[in-house]
Amino acid sequence: MTDRRTPHFADMPAAQQAGILCNNPSFQKFAAVRCGFPGDAFNASGAAEYLRTCCNVSSRRDLNSDQAARDRFDRLRTEFDAWTGRIAAPDSRRRT
Template sequence: MSAAARQRLSDMQPAQQAGILCNDPIFQRFAAVRSGLPGHQFNASAAGEYLRGVCQITSRTTLNTSKPAQAQFAALRTEFDAWSGRIAQQR
């Protein structure tokens, strides 16, 4: 796939972003750690359950229409990006 054909994650709908994140092994590990299970690895389904719980939704598609859920998802993405070293953590 060419660089021009690839869509940036931040340009996608929130529900699509959430689906991609839940399939990311690093996010799955993050979700396990945040769930109090350090040393464990969630699968995509468990990561999705974690995400829905944090965002207080029953379906990821709700992320496309609910402003409160979008705010929770944005905060979760920021926490994940900091945890994974993708952005600098605040001191």
């Protein structure tokens, strides 16, 4: 019998993570609000356009091969996680 467990989100390729994220209603709301629209203004397509713009890619597939785009995607995910309350928001007043 084959073990067909779904891989952990963090272990998936970045493009696959981005696809899942864009289908998440919470991310759609995050993207809409960040663009100055009401929270229900975006669907998966609008969220995907927002993600591509933020990551400066023409296709989410580019996230798998462009390290700079992947870094931007990782920052976007961190901002989303902070927005949802999953992690503490980065302190912009951090002391050095």
